[in-house]
Amino acid sequence: xxxxxxxxxxxxxxxxxxxxxxxxxxxxxxxxxxxxxxxxxxxxxxxxxxxxxxxxxxxxxxxxxxxxxxxxxxxxxxxxxxxxxxxxxxxxxxxxxxxxxxxxxxxxxxxxxxxxxxxxxxxxxxxxxxxxxxxxxxxxxxxxxxxxxxxxxxxxxxxxxxxxxxxxxxxxxxxxxxxxxxxxxxxxxxxxxxxxxxxxxxxxxxxxxxxxxxxxxxxxxxxxxxxxxxxxxxxxxxxxxxxxxxxxxxxxxxxxxxxxxxxxxxxxxxxxxxxxxxxxxxxxxxxxxxxxxxxxxxxxxxxxxxxxxxxxxxxxxxxxxxxxxxxxxxxxxxxxxxxxxxxxxxxxxxxxxxxxxxxxxxxxxxxxxxxxxxxxxxxxxxxxxxxxxxxxxxxxxxxxxxxxxxxxxxxxxx
Numbered sequence: 001x002x003x004x005x006x007x008x009x010x011x012x013x014x015x016x017x018x019x020x021x022x023x024x025x026x027x028x029x030x031x032x033x034x035x036x037x038x039x040x041x042x043x044x045x046x047x048x049x050x051x052x053x054x055x056x057x058x059x060x061x062x063x064x065x066x067x068x069x070x071x072x073x074x075x076x077x078x079x080x081x082x083x084x085x086x087x088x089x090x091x092x093x094x095x096x097x098x099x100x101x102x103x104x105x106x107x108x109x110x111x112x113x114x115x116x117x118x119x120x121x122x123x124x125x126x127x128x129x130x131x132x133x134x135x136x137x138x139x140x141x142x143x144x145x146x147x148x149x150x151x152x153x154x155x156x157x158x159x160x161x162x163x164x165x166x167x168x169x170x171x172x173x174x175x176x177x178x179x180x181x182x183x184x185x186x187x188x189x190x191x192x193x194x195x196x197x198x199x200x201x202x203x204x205x206x207x208x209x210x211x212x213x214x215x216x217x218x219x220x221x222x223x224x225x226x227x228x229x230x231x232x233x234x235x236x237x238x239x240x241x242x243x244x245x246x247x248x249x250x251x252x253x254x255x256x257x258x259x260x261x262x263x264x265x266x267x268x269x270x271x272x273x274x275x276x277x278x279x280x281x282x283x284x285x286x287x288x289x290x291x292x293x294x295x296x297x298x299x300x301x302x303x304x305x306x307x308x309x310x311x312x313x314x315x316x317x318x319x320x321x322x323x324x325x326x327x328x329x330x331x332x333x334x335x336x337x338x339x340x341x342x343x344x345x346x347x348x349x350x351x352x353x354x355x356x357x358x359x360x361x362x363x364x365x366x367x368x369x370x371x372x373x374x375x376x377x378x379x380x381x382x383x384x385x386x387x388x389x390x391x392x393x394x395x396x397x398x399x400x401x402x403x404x405x406x407x408x409x410x411x412x413x414x
Contacts, residue, residue, distance in 0.1 A: 001270040002384065003308060003343045009269050010283050010309055011323065013291060014316040017174045017241065024162055027154050029215060029405045030172040031318040036148040038141035038165055046102035047080070047135045053093040053115065053122055054078060054106035060127045071122045078103055093122050102134055109133030140164065151321040153215075153408050176317040178211045179238035180204050181221035183231055183247040183257065184297060189223055203246045203299040210306050213403040214314040216242075231260040235292070241317060243290060244310070247297030249280040257294040258282065266292050274342025274384055275308065277301030283309070303400055304345045304379065315404065326410050330359035330380065330397040336389045338382040347376040350397055359397045377401060 001009075019033030048054070055071065063069040071093040076086040080099030088094050088105035096102070096109055107130040116123040141147055147161055154162075154170070162170060182201040190200055201223055208218035221238060224230050226248060235243055248257040258271060266284040273281045278301040282294040293310060295302040307325055315323040330350060338344035348361040359380045380395040382388075389395055 001273060003273060003275050006270050006273055006283070007309055007312055010291075010313050011316050013269065013285055013289075014313050015289075016319040017176060017317050019171050020174050021169050021171050024159060024167055024170050027170050027172060028156065028159060029403075030154050030170075030175075031215065031320055031404075032148055032150050032152045032154065033171045033173045033319065035146050035150050036162060036165065036167065036170070038143055038145050038147055041138040041143050042140040042164060043135050044137060046137060048078070048096045048098055048100045048102065048109045049133050049135055050109070050111050051097050052109045052111045052133060054088055054096045054100075054103050054109050055093045055124070055128070056088055056090060056105060057108045057128050057130045057132070059091060060124055063124050063127045065125045068116075068123045068125045071124060073117070073120050073122055076103070107131065107134075151319050153320060153404055155405060155408050158408070173318045175215055175217040176211075176242060176314050177240040178208075178216045178218045178314070179221050179240035179243045180207050180211070180218055181231075181234055181238075181243070181245045182223040183226060183245055184223070185225050185254075187223045187247065187297075201246075203295075203297060203302050206299050206303060207244055207246065207295070207306055207310075210303070210311070210401070211314065213401065214311045215318050215404045216314045226254045226256055228256040228259040228263060231256055232263040235260060236264055238290075240290065242293065242310070242313065243286075244293045244295060246295050246302055249282060249294045249296055251280075261292065261294075273305065273309075274340070275304065276340040276342065276344050278305040278308075278345070279340075279342070281305045281309070300347070300373075307379075307398060307400055307402075315407075318404075320404070320407065322407070325398050326402050326407065327396050327398050328357055329394050330357040332380070332389050332391050332393055332395055333358050333360045334391050336361050336380065336382055336395070338387055338389075342384045344382040345379045346382065347373070347379050349376055350378045357397070359395055 060069050074092050074094050076084055076094050078084055078096035078100035083101055086094060086103045088103050094103050108128045148158060152158055182204040187201050188194060211218040221234050224234050245257055248255045261284050266286050269283040271282040273279055280296050284292040286292060295305050312323040336346050346361050348359055351358045351360060362376055378397050378399050380397045
């Protein structure tokens with residue numbers, strides 16, 4: 001199936017999960033389930049923007065360096081968090097600190113650096129207007145104003161806005177539960193002895209960590225051997241919104257994921273992707289509407305499909321606006337070929353050169369594969385039907401490890 005069609009088909013079977021109320025202090029990275037409105041004006045009263053003097057702007061009409069206005073300083077001090085019953089009378093000023101309540105009669109605040117202070121006298125050499133130097137009521141937010149929207153991902157900045165409204169808790173969408181199973185007679189759990197044909201279950205852990213980055217809540221089903229009944233029994237145990245299995249998706253005599261799905265009554269939506277790596281991938285729907293995803297045993301093929309299909313699904317389940325993978329247009333630094341009949345994902349690096357984003361494909365399999373992977377956080381997609389992309393041509397580049405929490409930072413990037 002075409003990659004774009006597969007993504008839309010998978011998204012069409014996702015539903016936004018129910019909400020829960022949690023403490024704002026632990027809400028970073030969560031998605032708002034409902035918009036947030038200001039219950040009062042913020043600030044509620046006029047406050048000083050800086051340390052200075054509260055004045056009546058009408059007293060300073062015509063003030064200039066050659067003809068300064070002299071105001072008498074009242075023996076009062078307006079401090080943030082304290083209310084003082086004092087009024088600025090004509091020809092007077094009152095000392096005020098940052099955040100201090102603007103006293104009655106005053107309509108502006110002069111910064112202390114802009115005036116000259118004498119013995120109980122203030123010399124002002126320029127006029128001001130009403131509201132200068134003042135946070136007026138509702139400057140930050142008006143009562144009833146929507147400050148945050150449903151679908152907003154709570155970054156530290158947005159959390160600070162919520163805290164500025166006095167909120168202690170917020171309503172967020174429940175984190176998707178994702179069960180992940182490794183299959184294969186050759187797969188060992190982390191920490192178990194390796195040797196010969198045995199290999200660690202790093203694909204499952206890679207997916208679990210990727211699920212965490214997308215706001216999901218992963219839990220491990222462990223590793224099972226290549227037997228349909230055993231695989232089916234383990235998948236049936238999962239109480240999750242999405243169940244992912246790795247391995248067993250080829251067409252060999254020991255590939256049993258689709259057979260296990262058949263035993264459980266899971267209806268396949270697709271069983272092959274026009275994508276390399278990641279062609280042997282499948283998506284299915286269980287009897288209880290739970291979604292199942294069969295991914296390759298190869299960690300890097302599974303990672304591509306996770307970025308292209310699974311991550312958008314998790315974002316959709318959380319009600320995020322704009323679930324498509326974040327992409328940037330980049331110029332190729334060298335020739336890239338696509339010998340498949342679908343999309344080709346090529347690992348590499350993104351560089352900013354002379355104000356232009358460029359994608360440098362991996363140099364190939366020379367040397368340690370691991371040492372190359374640690375410096376290749378991005379991949380470029382060569383479209384289906386495009387047999388090659390030459391140096392200088394544009395490609396679509398994406399990040400494997402692009403977290404949900406970063407999405408608000410790029411929401412305006414097209």
